[in-house]
Amino acid sequence: MTAEEILARKLSLARRFFEKYRHNLLKEPKITELLCAHGKAFAKAQEVTIETGAASFCARCGREGRSCCGADMELHCDDALLVANLLAGVDFPRKRLLPKACFFLGPAGCVLKVRPLICRNFICPELAAALGPEKVSSLQEALEEEARLLFWLTEEIKRWLIKGL
16 A cells, blocks of 8 residues: 555545544533644744744755655654644645645645644754754744644544544
């Protein structure tokens, strides 16, 4: 089975689960609280990513086809993370937007609002050198809260996935 086929199956399952349980999930106080908190942490992290220059550095790298967000990175998205993105209002692409890139990478960057931990924590040596220690530290601090909330949000959704299966 190819990566495309695996992802297509995962997306189909996530969409079906979401359609069946979205109203129940959005009535669950813990999930709505975590979704809201994660959204705020994501926005803050995005702001810092832009302020430090990391966003433009990574976008340029992606446009040049040298991106860390390469093909098959989408396989790091588990079912709970995909459902979390649907709850956050993400509309998944119907096809890969950039031929050699992660399925979720588009011309303006990643389309996901709830991203795999590896995508949020990895800072390549080239980016670290371009930013310098202070900006890298600032970026890591901003990403820390998002990562913590990512864990708790996906754990709550996994409880529902187990019940729903």
